[in-house]
Amino acid sequence: MALCIPLPSCRFRHRPVRSSLERQELFGRIAPVYDNLNDLLSLGQHRIWKRMTVSWTGAKMGDCALDLCCGSGDLAFLLSEKVGSNGKVIGLDFSKEQLSIASCRQGLAPNACYNNIEWVEGDALELPFLMVTLMPLQWVMGYEMWLIKKEPCRRCSRVSVLDFNKSTQPFTNLIQEWMIDNLVVPVATGYGLAKEYEYLKSSIKEFLTGKELERLALQVGFSNARHYEISGASWGTW
Amino acid sequence: MVRASLMLLKDAGRGVCKSLSQILVCPLSKQPLRYSEETNSLISDAIGVSFPIKDDIPCLVPMDGKIIEADDMPKTDGAADLSSKNNQ
Helix, strand or coil: CCCCCCCCCCCCCCCCCCCHHHHHHHHHHHHHHHHHHHHHHHCCHHHHHHHHHHHHHCCCCCCEEEEECCCCCHHHHHHHHHHCCCCEEEEEECCHHHHHHHHHHHHHCCCHHHHHEEEEECECCECCECHHHHCCEEEEECCCCCCCCCCCCCCCCEEEEEEECCCCCHHHHHHHHHHHHHHHHHHHHCCCCHHHHHHHHHHHHCCCCHHHHHHHHHHCCCCCCCCEEECCCCEEEC | CHHHHHHHHECCCCCCEHHHHCCEECCCCCCECEEECCCCEEEECCCCEEEEEECCEEECCHHHCEECCHHHCCCCHHHHHHHHHHHC
16 A cells, blocks of 8 residues: 555645644644543553554554654554564654653653654644655554645555544534533543643534545555544544 | 764764755745754744744644744855955
8 A cells, every 4th residue: 555645636625724833823722731631532442453554554574654743652652662673663743842742751661662763843734754765654643633735655565544534424513512611621621631631522523524535545555555444433434 | 872873874973974964954934944953943934934943853843943043044155255254
């Protein structure tokens, strides 16, 4: 499966999104409690989802992997274990606060293979890489990762994405919205981050559905694309 | 001990791991970057912008870039020759 990048000029509806600076500042604010909230809000399930996502990349010893929107590094660390000391993992995020946490975790971790991770502060929509130099590699994209609009890397092997899911079932979406309003936001309020998590509901509405994501991946050059709904269709990985 | 291992991976006096420095490019011009030991930053000579390195992490968000003043840009051989001729 090749890696896609440019978003085609628009068979899909144009959606207004928060500015890059707003998103950057938002993730910077939630950085100190991001990991704890992930644990709490998913009841620890996010660890399983992330292992699934990484396993589907097919990353193996000696490979090079790129984790876009790596946040505090959960996926990068899992990739690091897969590719081993002879491999390389690059974790990229545009939040310096998240990267700082990732870097600290790396320094404190006893696992020597984590030495193969390099952190880069960057914008996934303006990547500081020449794609051709990263082949072959696997990409893992974390939360809130939009399809990126850059030059295609048609020879990368696999992309795996984990994110909230926009279901085609109205009832499922209703349950998801209820959980955000009545569980996620109240818990986040306790950390003083109500506004930062309130945006989730409107953000998810702007997502593409699983089928739309599959079609888009094929359209931009992937040979195969598959979207899986997980955790009651509130999340998806593809 | 892990931190010491990380430092050993970097070139002596360099702020970025060598293998990483070989694949990074300017996020705007997509041209190669040059490491400046003096300022501990990555320089995009193509567009005259420098990107800082903080805590060993290259900051390559376009907004992080700072335009390099003309006087701070490295002189080419031609410019240096011209300068020395003018001083004679």
